[in-house]
Amino acid sequence: MALHNDPVHNILRRVTPNVYYFHNRYDDSDKSNKLPYIVFQIVSKKPIVSDDTAELYKVEYQITVVTRKRNEALIVSFEQILKNRGFIPTLISSYPNDDYSINRVYKVEIISKGGY
DSSP: OOGGGOHHHHHHTTTOSOEEETTOGGGOSTTTOOSSEEEEEEEEEEEEEEOSSOEEEEEEEEEEEEESSOOHHHHHHHHHHHHHTTOOOEEEEEEEOTTSOEEEEEEEEEEEESOO
């Protein structure tokens, strides 16, 4: 996956520079996992329209914001940046981890033309 072409990845980098794709094994290191960070993945990519020139896809992302403690400023910034770009984040769940960090899991759906 070409992350530099992914619209959601580019927007999330405005919230924090620590943005990682779920299936990228190179992101998992002691140096890269500094809190706060965001992990995202594509949950589904379904074609909705197809013709001779373009295909449209409904792409669903799962985005997890991980913070050391409840960080309202970061969450407000995250939600506002996504909303300003026309992406509506839906909170799916929020839960604490054993190391006292907090995960907030969101779902974002977009319409993509052809892919990334």
